[in-house]
Amino acid sequence: MSIGGRIMASQLTIGIVIAAALADSINPCVFGVLIFLMGYMLTAFKSKARLLIGGLIYIATVYVTYFLIGLGILSAAYSANLTNSLYMVAAVIAILAGILEVKDFFWYGKGPSLQIMPGGAERIKKYTYKFSKFNDKHPAFNMVLAVGLGVLVVFVELPCTGAPYLAIIGLLASGEYSNGVPLLLFYNLIFILPLLVILGLVYTGKASKQLEAWRKKHRGLMRLFIGIFLLALGTYMFWLAS
Template identity: 30%
Template sequence: MGFDRVVKFLLSCLLFLGLLFAAFPSQAVAEENTLEVYFFYSATCPHCMKQEPLMEYIDETYEEIDVISYEVTQNPQVWDNFREEYGISNAAVPRTFIGEMSFIGYTEQEGDLEYNPVYNGYSGYRNQIIQAIENQAGIDIVLPEEAEENSSSGLPWYVFSLSGIYLVSYPFVRPHLKSSQKQRYWIGGFFAVLILSLFWFVTLVPDALIQQFARQLPFPLFVSIVALADGFNPCAFTVLIILLSLLTYTKSRRDMTIVGTTFITTSAVMYFIFIMLMVSVGSVFIEQYGNIVLVVLGILVTAAGIINIKDYFFFKKNISLTLSNKQQVAITKRASSIVRNLQHSTRDRRFFATAIGGTVVLAAFVNLVELGCTAILPTVYMASLVQRCQGGINLCGISWTALYAAIYVVPLFAILFNFIYSFKSARITEKQGRVLKLVGGSFMLFFGLVMIAKPQLLMLG
C-alpha cells in the first residue's frame, strides 16, 4: 500500500519536530490552516482495514486535513508517546486522534458520541469520526457513493490456463502412466499446479480488492471450510476405525453407538480446549509482533502441507505427520481393553462404566498423540479468529471455536453411522490414506502461502 515510505518520511519529520520543540506535541500542526489527524492501526486488524480507506480518502480529497498513519508494530515508540500524552493504557487499535479527542475502534454504523472509560476514548462510529474532523477543520466532508462494482475483467484469470493445459494433456500422457506410482505423480502434479495457480492469482490481485473480498466473505463459511478440511484427518480416522472395528465383536449396535459417540464427543471437547489454549498464546504474540508471527506460522503450515503432499507419493517415508506403527499398536491395545470390558458388562454393569471411562481416556490420549496431525489447520483458524474477536479469549472466540470443534467431528460421526449401519470391520487402505494426505496437504500449502504473502485474506467478515 506504499505505507512504508510514508511512515519513514513522517517519522523523520516527527523526530525533527521533537528536536525543535523538545517535546512531543499532542496536536502537531504542519501549516496554520491544516488539521493533522493521527491514525494508528495494525496490519493484522480487520477493523483497521475497514477504516483505512476512509482515512485515505479524506487525506487525498481535502487539503485542509493531513491524515498521518502509523502501523503500531513498526512504530512502537510513536504509539507509546501518543498513549502517554493522552493517558491511554490500553493498546487496542484502530485509534484515531483528532485534536483533543481520540476514537477507539471503527464501525460504519451510525451512533451517538459515546465515551468509553475502559479505553479512554470515544467509540469509533464513522459518523462521529467524520463530525469531529469537520468541527476541527471547519469544513464539510462529503463521502462518495460506495462503488459496488469491482470489475472482474481486470482479474488475472489467465493464470489458471496452466491448470487447463495440464488437464488437456492427460490423453497424451496416459499411455505413459501405467504404474500406480506414475499415476500418483500425474495427479499430484495437477494439485501442485492448481494450488500454485491459485496462489499466483491471489498474489496478482490488488491488495484493495483482496481486502474487500475478505471483508465480504462470511466468517462462518471460512470456519466451516477449514474445520471440515481439518476433520478429514487420516490420524483421527485410523483411531476411530480401529476402535469401531473391534467393537463389531461385541455384536451390539447399542454399545457401538454409545462408545463411538463418547469417543467422538470427548475428541471434540479435547480439540476445543487445545484450540483455545493455542488462541490464548497466539493472541499475545500476534498482538505484539503482528505480521512476523503470521509469516512464521505460514512457514510452519506450508512445511506441514509439503510433508503431507509428500506422503501421497512416498507414504510414511522419512518425515511424516502420521501415527507410527508403535502408536497404532498402543492404541489398539487400549481399544481391545474397552471391548473386553463391554463383553464382560453383560454379567457386571460396572464393566460398562469402566469401558466408557476407558473410552474417554483413549480419546484424550489419542488427541494428545496426534497433535502433529491436527495442529496445522487450527493455526490458520487461530490467526483469523484472533483478528476477528480481538484476542479470541472471550465469548466471540469461544462460540466460534465451539462451532469449529462441532464441524471437525462431522466426518467422524459419518464413519460411526456407516459402521452402525453396516456393522462390518473395516480399515483405511493405503490408497485412501494417500488421497487424504494429498487433499489435506493442498489445503495447508495454500493457506500457508496466503499467511506468508497475503495475510489480508484472513481479515474475514
C-alpha cells in the first residue's frame, strides 16, 4: 500500500465504522439465532425480569467475544508485520462477500451463500435443549448458559457475519494501533444495538414467532443492503491503496 493510502486509510471515519457495524448486525444470521434464543430464554427463565437479565448477559458476552476476536486479529497483524496483507485480503473478501450477498437478494439460498458454520444452527438448538433439562433443577444455571451461548454463537456466525468486521479491521490495520482499539470498541457497541432492540421487543411482549416472520420477509433486503455496502467498502479500500 502506498504511504498516501496508509495516511488516508488511517483517517477512518466514524460514519464508515457505524455503517459497517450496522451492516454486520442486521445480518439475517444474527437475527435468526437471537430470535430463537430469546424465545428459548422466555420459556426457560419463567419471567420477563430474568429474560432481560439473561438477554443482557448474552449480548454483553457477544460484545466482549467479538471485540476480543477483532483485537486478536489486529494485534497479530501488527506483531507479524502483516498489516498491508491483512488490508488487501480484507478488501478482496469484502467484494466477494458483497457479490454473494447481492446474489441472495435475487436467488436466496441458491448456490454459494454466506451462512453460519455447517451444522451450527442444529448445534445451538441441541445445546439449548440439553441445558434446558438441567435448568429445571438448577435455574440459576440459565445465566451461565447465556454466557456459553454468547461465545458459541459468535464463532458459529462468523462465516456469515465476519466480512464487514474484517474489512474494518483491515482499515484499522493501515493506521496506528492505538487509534484502532477505541474504534473496535465503538464498532462492537454499534453492532449490539439491534440485538438490544430485539431483546426489548421480546421483553415488551413481541412474540419471537412474529419477529421471525418479519426476518424471513425482509431477509432478502437485508442481504441486498449488506452486499451493496460491502461492494462499496471493498472498492473504497482498493481506491485508498492505489
